[in-house]
Amino acid sequence: MLEHGHQNHQDGLIVIGAGAAGVFGAIRCVEQYPAARVTILEKNARPLGKVRVSGGGRCNVTHACFDVRELTRNYPRGGRSLTGSFTRFGPADTIDWFERRGVALKTEADGRVFPVSDSSASIIDCLLRRVRELRIELLCGHSVQSIEVLDAHAGFRVRLAGQANRVGRRVLLTTGGDERSLKLAADCGHTIVSPVPSLFAMNWRRSEPMDLNGSPSSPNTSHTKEALSELAGISISDAAVRLEIQVPVGAGYKSVLFQRRGALLITHHGFSGPVILQLSSLAARELYAVQYRARLEIDWTPEVNREQKAQCLHAMRRNAGARMTDSAPEGFSGPRRLWRFLIANARASGQKWSQVSADSQRAILENWSAATFHLDGRATHKAEFVTAGGVALNEVDLRSMQSKRRPGLYLAGEVLDVDAFTGGFNFQNAWTGGWLAGESIAADLSQNADEIRFSRE
Template sequence: MNKNFDILIVGGGAAGFFTAINIAEKNPKLNIAILERGKTVLEKVRISGGGRCNVTHACFVPNDLVKFYPRGEKELRGPFHQFCSGDTIEWFERHGVELKIEEDGRMFPTSDSSQTIIDCFLSAVKKLKIEVLTGHSVQSIFKGDGYWKVETNHETFSCQKLIMTTGSNPKIWEMLHVIGHTIVPPVPSLFTFNIKDARIKDLMGVSAFAKVTVKGTKLEASGPLLITHWGMSGPGILRLSAWGARELFAKNYQFTLEVNWLNETTHDEALETLKELKQEHAKKTVAKKSPFDFPNRLWESLVLAAGISVETKWADLSKKQLINLASQLTNGQFQVNGKSTFKEEFVTAGGIDLKEINFKTMESKLHENLFFAGEILNIDAITGGFNFQNAWTSGFIVANAITK
């Protein structure tokens, strides 16, 4: 038996639901169904942001917002001018969900529960009579003359317009590859670095604002760096891992990380500062108190690494010791040996090649009436609500294009 729909959406996640709801609100006459392979829908929404759902980010200027996307920066500029974070806030408010901004710019429902977002979506699809079919795993997609045919493990569907919102699903990517789309192979994007090094061995939980560079490459990032029991994490490291996703994958996650604990300060500037400190604090013990804006424990560790004993006073520092200390502060070399996944927010770089998408409509350039939204495309962002914003924006654009 062949079930007919005007619109079929494959993937019951954030992008799928948002797209379906926006289409139905603009044109209630359309017959819409969402196919989801799992038993439940919106699973990623449920666990996102530690169960609070980081809906978007309080960055309201499209040209600033795109800078958080290692892949998709250029392509998302136009779409963000159509539907940006401010529109997201307004949309959810209109649907009874109030959002709040946290200190770091991340935005959550005021309820602090992802269930609020899930309930909002579920009640909207019910009200709009959108069919949600769970346990339907797509086996094949076929393009007919003026229609699409989708075969699942239960039945066959046909539709006029097909929207793919399946995220990082290799099986679906393979099907799209068969009909001509180029798939950029997925590699991990947000991860932390495994480092075994005496300098950070007992400093778990210590954090400092640092500049990190992958030696021998152009990859660099600045931000809070957190020392963990397996190595280094924190926003600075995650940013570096996102922008370096492909390059670090190619290096098999074996490389030298250069850390400047003084961020932009150069070796020579640090040396000058240390010489002044030597004059000012002549009688004081070097290791005792950090003269810089980072914790004493880290300072003591770097002092020891520079070959300066715990008892040494500032006045007794040799020229060589000062140079060593300036090097430890501005260019510490750490050997990275592998990576760890960051929390449950496993993000991959990879997906449908962006050159094959019309970003005014999110329609495939190869096949008419085939649309995409969310992470199925080769678009990804750092954490902070940006990946969801891409889902909302692309879903909104699909809905606009279809109901025009």
């Protein structure tokens, strides 16, 4: 039992952070070296907080992407460096690990993997049950203040707020990417790539929109926030989205483009959905640099090219002239409410197709194939779920997850400068990093068992 004061409690391994990487690393260490005494320190009242809320409480465990090259493409930062790591422990290994321990998993059409129960409790219960079976000490409500490097024999002293210090031969740092957590790594000599938000929804600008050349636009080609908010809740299964950012360079600006295709959701404040989250991840640093002011261009039905769209509109004027313009042409597969919005912004509402002018037809085509929206912010209604940034990867041996700056210190998860698209990829990085670190620490402790001055009770 812990006693308050200045006593030091000795461990073989101290894990700082009871998230996915930390808990998985602790488990793997003791599975490989049962004599190891392992303690997990968690500042919050409960462990595995992100696991609990991931996927709307369902827990998106991993992604069924079994080709390593394809897998790494889902990591805007750090993907190439993780090729070897994913070869050693990838999504197939994660699925196998949980299923062998009684968690039935399912793969959805888009590749995301969830427990069959559709509850994160299945994953949490599995992990915590294994923690208990292996007699790993899990201490919640224990906030780490600092890590002090002792001599090569003693390892590290971990100073806690209000509790006795802990001394461990090895430390695994899996605290996530917040500023306070990264300071622990910086104090151990690591370079920190400044964290910025990633994976967020985008807000559109309330003020007058601008056209493609940066001049005030007519309602035909760009859209106001008030009008767009009426479309909240509309989902497009496949949209092509182009994000243009004017990044400051010296005394001028450079245009940087990002493009993705996928599902899009219109919200009360802007845009969300997988394609937007991917763009926010790809452009995380550029958007941060310009305070999230950028231009978004959307093709609502990219399976129909611009020339085909023009032909569809011409056919409506020629062959369906008596019909009203709120009747969408054959090539438009989106919701009718969206089509009415596009027609209204082309000033063609309430007309028959035969009455549509050439200018209005061009405006409809522009709204359909390249609707322009101007952004002025990101969603801020909740804490950032993922950040881009962290400990520089070139300072970590990714085969063992051991620090190159401080031997005996290991790092895994979001504390590293690695981030991914939504869909289970960030969790896979956590499982992989934790597994590799646990294996390496177990081997390290077992090889130096004669130097360890305690035995597991």
